[in-house]
Amino acid sequence: MEEVKNTRVMFKDYIQGYPKVSDMVVTSDTTICLEIPDNIVDQILTKNLYLSCDPYMRGRMNRTLEQIYTTSFIPGRVMSGYGVVKVIETTHPDFKKGDLIWGLTNWEEYSLITNPTKSLIKIQDTNVPLSYYTGILGMPGMTAYAGFYEICKPKKGDKVFVSAASGAVGQIVGQLAKLFGCYVVGSAGSNEKVDLLKNKIGFDEAFNYKEEPDLDAALKRYFPDSIDIYFENVGGKMLDAVLYNMSVHGRIAVCGMVSQYNLNPYDGIQNLIYLILKCIRMEGFLVTDYYHLYPEFLATMLPLIQQGKITYVEDTVEGIENAPAALVGLFSGKNVGKQVVLIARDN
Incomplete structure (x- = not known):
C-alpha cells in the first residue's frame, strides 16, 4: 500500500489574547496510506x-469555549475547519472516487474521514x-443568506449597515441587500477595502x-x-454607536463580534437601553x-454568480x-476579501 508524507497544522496549546503563528506547528513527520482496507466501512x-480561514476559529483556541455548536481544538492534535476536498478512496456507499465535497476537514494535505455524511456536502456545480x-x-x-433574509426580514428601501463589510460574509450581505432594493453602507479597516466596497462590490457608501x-458622527x-438593518460582525464600540442610530423597530442580525474575540473581559456596551426605547x-x-x-440558497446564488x-x-x-499566518492575519485585517488557503489544485 502506497504511503505518502502528510503535512499537517497542529494546535500547540490554549491561548489568551491575539493568536500568533507560533500557536500552531506545521509538521511533516507523519505518513498516510492512500488506500482504505476493504474491511473498514463508511470512510472516505x-x-x-x-x-478556509474563519474568525470563529479563534474561539476554538480557548480552553473555556462554551460548547454550543463546535468544539475547542485539542492541544497536540491537528486543527480542523471548513474546506474543499476531493475523494481519492472510499468505502462509504454515498461517495465515489473523484467526488468533490465541501465541509469540515482537517488542516492537512490528506484526511481520513469517518461518517462523512454528517459534515460534508457534495459539490454539484463546478462551473464556478x-x-x-x-x-x-x-x-x-x-x-449571509440566512442572516439577511431570515433574521433581518428586509423590505425594499431599507437602510442597511454592514460592519466588516469587505470580509467573507459582509460583502455578500451588502450585495444581497442592493439586489433587494436597499440603501447599503459598509465599514472596513482600510482605504483599500473602502474603495473595493464602493467600486467593485457595489455598496452605496x-x-x-x-x-x-x-x-456616532460617522x-x-x-x-x-x-x-x-444592521448586520453585526464586529461588536464593541461600533455596536454601541449603531444602537444609538437605529430606527424604531430596526433589526440587528448578530453574526459575529470579531473585535471582542481576543479580549478578556469583553468591552462593555453602554447603549443597550435603545433596544427597549426603539423596540429593536x-x-x-x-x-x-x-x-x-442550502438547496434554496444554491438555487438563488448560483444564477446570480453566473449572470x-x-x-x-x-x-x-x-x-x-x-x-497559520493566514488565519492569524484575519484578526489584524490583513486579508482583503475571503481568506482562502490553496493546498492543491484539482488535477
Missing part, C-alpha cells in the same frame, strides 16, 4: 484542495471556482472606521434618518441551524505551511 480518504465553496457558496454564503474619531453622516429586534444566530435551506449580478473577492495564499 480525501485530498484537501482548499482550506472550487474555492467559492469555502466562501460565497459555502458556510459564509449561507451565513463605505467608510474606514479607523479614520473616524467619532463613530453613522449620522451616512444615515441621517437612522438605520433599519436583535438576534444572534448559528448558520448550522439554517443548513436545511455576473454578484461578485466575490478572495484573498488566496498558497501552501499549507502558510495557513
